[in-house]
Amino acid sequence: MPSTSAVDSTTAPSPSDPSFDARIAEQWYQPRIPRAVLKELMKRDDAAGLRNFIPWFALLVASGAVAAFTWGTWWAVPAFFVYGTIYSSSDARWHELSHGTPFKTRWINDAFYHLSSFMTIREGYWWRWSHARHHTHTYFQTRDPEIQVTRPTKVLPIVADFAGLVGCTLEIGKVVRHAFGRVDAATDAFLPASEKPKMIWSCRIYLAVVLGTIALALALHSFLPLMFVWTPRFYGGWLHQLLGLTQHAGLAVNVKDHRLNTRTVHTNFVFRFLYLNMNYHLEHHLLPMVPFHALPRLHDAIKDQLPPAYPSVYAAYREMLPALWKQRSDPKHVIERTLPAA
């Protein structure tokens, strides 16, 4: 098992150091893998994508139907728990689709991308560009916009986000502001001008759908319609947060080696299905052009170059939680991963 220790992370880059941005992309550690093997792994396949997305969508519809049928009874509690959990796995789909890798056919990829972006409350144009920065500057403080756990650790937001209370609330506010054309300087800094009108209109469509759902609820004198749109990211977001925290939390910051700041965690079939194999998160960051269905094969091809994968989500949390707790008062403390000999 990896151990925790107090190793110093390198210094966070200055926000005003443009040369850092020019340098970083070529400095990340790259695994050794024959080009022919990598080409095979990178192949896109509509059938492989649909083998996940069709059952996922069918489960979403079926669980929603059961939940609606049980509305007004106590059976609705477990039924909506299941629906909300499946619904919230739209976040894993948004992520993978933002890379354009699940499907070979672009329009299928784009259609599912915008659907899952809406479902998970991550406006598609804004987040495509934001996520690009996460891959360029993974866990570099002052650069990466997707650092989930601050240093020092703030416990309350982590716990609250098991119900989406921080992340999703912020996203709703952002969608509303952008729908009215109020775009902040930070967005202007990374979103090309040509994308801004698309983002604003996308937000307006999001709001129109939600307002339409609210109108339907008012007309029916029932909260039921609202149980199906956006609210599942709150009442069903636990699995997304549970698995999402294992990606980077507690690991080194400001290092140019994903093996030190990103985890791979083995887990069960159901979680892998819902999470689109993003438990192989280290492999995803090393070679993001490999689609989700090929990540287990990529893991097998390069695992001798990586720190050992965590055998379970429990094992990851058993190491991560004490480290996060310690980082409340000692932000320099990190979980140190043991790298294989070169």
Place this chain on the structure above:
Amino acid sequence: MSVETNAKVHWIAACAPDDIDEEDVMRFDHDGASYAVYRIAEGYYASDGWCTHEHAHLADGFVINREIECPLHQGRFDIPSGKAKSAPVCVHLKTYPVRVEDGEVLLGLPVQDAS
């Protein structure tokens, strides 16, 4: 390396045709610049090697039909035209003429770019 000159371009030998697999890309460095040479169903093509979005070499990317996908953020360019096709790439890629002669893939580099 053979160099042939005409009024507008130098033709520089980059590789042998079989050095690049079908549906693949190869890096070619010349005179301080870096290029990507492609082999797709329609033939051989060449472009600047570095993505116009961020610092990633397209020879590390993936050829899908007529497009090259950047390895870093999966933005795509049309290989024959260099046109940016999908976010996060917005700026088109500079392309170069290519011809295959006498067992060599030749890149037509502007005179000022060629040695």
